[in-house]
Amino acid sequence: MEPTDAQAACFETGIKFGSLYHQFAGTPVSPKSAASLARAMEEAIENQPACREVAVEVDEDAVAEVSADHGYAELTGRLFEAEVVVEHQGVEVVARMAMEGGYPLMRVVSVGG
Amino acid sequence: MEPTDAQAACFETGIKFGSLYHQFAGTPVSPKSAASLARAMEEAIENQPACREVAVEVDEDAVAEVSADHGYAELTGRLFEAEVVVEHQGVEVVARMAMEGGYPLMRVVSVGG
Amino acid sequence: MEPTDAQAACFETGIKFGSLYHQFAGTPVSPKSAASLARAMEEAIENQPACREVAVEVDEDAVAEVSADHGYAELTGRLFEAEVVVEHQGVEVVARMAMEGGYPLMRVVSVGG
Amino acid sequence: MEPTDAQAACFETGIKFGSLYHQFAGTPVSPKSAASLARAMEEAIENQPACREVAVEVDEDAVAEVSADHGYAELTGRLFEAEVVVEHQGVEVVARMAMEGGYPLMRVVSVGG
Numbered sequence: 001m002e003p004t005d006a007q008a009a010c011f012e013t014g015i016k017f018g019s020l021y022h023q024f025a026g027t028p029v030s031p032k033s034a035a036s037l038a039r040a041m042e043e044a045i046e047n048q049p050a051c052r053e054v055a056v057e058v059d060e061d062a063v064a065e066v067s068a069d070h071g072y073a074e075l076t077g078r079l080f081e082a083e084v085v086v087e088h089q090g091v092e093v094v095a096r097m098a099m100e101g102g103y104p105l106m107r108v109v110s111v112g113g
Numbered sequence: 114m115e116p117t118d119a120q121a122a123c124f125e126t127g128i129k130f131g132s133l134y135h136q137f138a139g140t141p142v143s144p145k146s147a148a149s150l151a152r153a154m155e156e157a158i159e160n161q162p163a164c165r166e167v168a169v170e171v172d173e174d175a176v177a178e179v180s181a182d183h184g185y186a187e188l189t190g191r192l193f194e195a196e197v198v199v200e201h202q203g204v205e206v207v208a209r210m211a212m213e214g215g216y217p218l219m220r221v222v223s224v225g226g
Numbered sequence: 227m228e229p230t231d232a233q234a235a236c237f238e239t240g241i242k243f244g245s246l247y248h249q250f251a252g253t254p255v256s257p258k259s260a261a262s263l264a265r266a267m268e269e270a271i272e273n274q275p276a277c278r279e280v281a282v283e284v285d286e287d288a289v290a291e292v293s294a295d296h297g298y299a300e301l302t303g304r305l306f307e308a309e310v311v312v313e314h315q316g317v318e319v320v321a322r323m324a325m326e327g328g329y330p331l332m333r334v335v336s337v338g339g
Numbered sequence: 340m341e342p343t344d345a346q347a348a349c350f351e352t353g354i355k356f357g358s359l360y361h362q363f364a365g366t367p368v369s370p371k372s373a374a375s376l377a378r379a380m381e382e383a384i385e386n387q388p389a390c391r392e393v394a395v396e397v398d399e400d401a402v403a404e405v406s407a408d409h410g411y412a413e414l415t416g417r418l419f420e421a422e423v424v425v426e427h428q429g430v431e432v433v434a435r436m437a438m439e440g441g442y443p444l445m446r447v448v449s450v451g452g
Binding site: 001002003004006007008010011012013014015016017018019020021022023025093095106107108110111112 | 114115116117119120121123124125126127128129130131132133134135136138206208219220221223224225
């Protein structure tokens with residue numbers, strides 16, 4: 001079957017998460033540069049179609065820990081959380097990425113009117 | 114509201130497309146290397162959860178054209194098409210990326226039982 | 227032969243440019259998000275070993291032009307210039323990336339004491 | 340001072356390593372997909388100017404270990420070694436990346452005639 005509007009909106013939301021993650025994974029990051037990276041991630045993905053808001057929070061304690069040996073680390077899903085709000089064909093979708101069981105899990109939180 | 118199984122499956126499918134695109138966008142590509150890149154893109158994304166199949170077809174004519182000046186180009190959505198099949202919580206989703214109106218449009222083709 | 231200190235410093239400088247380019251190529255960018263992206267690129271690469279300074283200037287006119295159709299574009303070397311200063315084993319190297327003949331050319335500007 | 344031919348060749352070699360690393364860092368990888376990824380990495384970077392040869396060896400044991408929990412992992416410098424040969428302005432440079440002290444160290448092995 002063709003997707004419903006809500007299914008299409010969920011697909012769009014997934015695109016934003018995959019983009020956010022794989023565009024920036026591997027970026028050198030340290031406690032000093034965490035804030036500018038988070039802001040660039042938000043503003044970059046907010047450019048994509050139907051994307052109303054992106055919030056990225058880098059876990060500065062985690063970054064400090066993994067940066068201890070060499071002064072910096074590479075961005076992975078263990079180092080940040082994200083929330084994305086998409087509005088597509090009149091349907092609002094909210095989704096989040098957070099660590100669960102040692103894995104950065106992305107999931108839809110709500111699908112609404 | 115919480116997402117339905119079909120909505121969650123569409124979200125998963127979107128993740129695969131965003132990942133595929135933004136992991137590999139910018140990769141140096143030429144007619145000679147197009148096949149190995151396509152294969153790596155397919156096998157990389159097929160590793161992701163719930164991903165049953167990924168098919169990437171690089172447009173070798175388009176690559177040849179944009180490679181003419183410098184012997185290679187950087188991968189963009191104008192240079193390949195992709196199809197992804199996800200099965201998540203019993204729902205199969207098929208989605209495609211192809212050029213439409215000068216833009217690499219990603220969309221869900223079918224959501225099934 | 228083993229590399230001299232100056233040759234090793236030039237190698238380090240090249241690493242910074244390749245990293246800068248291929249980490250961020252493909253990032254969605256618009257006139258509105260250009261500044262945050264430039265800042266994140268600078269601060270990310272400045273984390274790398276021996277990197278004293280990175281300056282990235284996104285060409286906002288070029289971004290506006292390529293964003294006209296869809297509201298944003300993907301970052302390529304046509305849209306920004308960069309300068310990197312490395313100090314490695316007592317040798318300072320300055321290098322730049324700028325468009326030359328339709329190609330984003332990276333080259334060493336000076337190798338010093 | 341302007342760079343010598345050998346210094347410029349070392350700079351070119353560094354570009355290849357930075358590109359190789361940051362284009363592909365974060366790619367989903369498993370024991371099953373390691374070979375296609377390695378091949379794509381080699382052929383992609385061999386497209387770049389002055390690049391004569393790239394050899395990438397993914398450490399399948401390391402990949403198997405980090406993939407154990409979720410079936411795959413994301414590519415980092417801990418999971419592969421690489422050798423690049425550049426010939427630029429008549430100077431051949433060989434460089435390698437390998438783990439040293441828990442860090443994926445890139446260095447020039449030889450600069451020749």
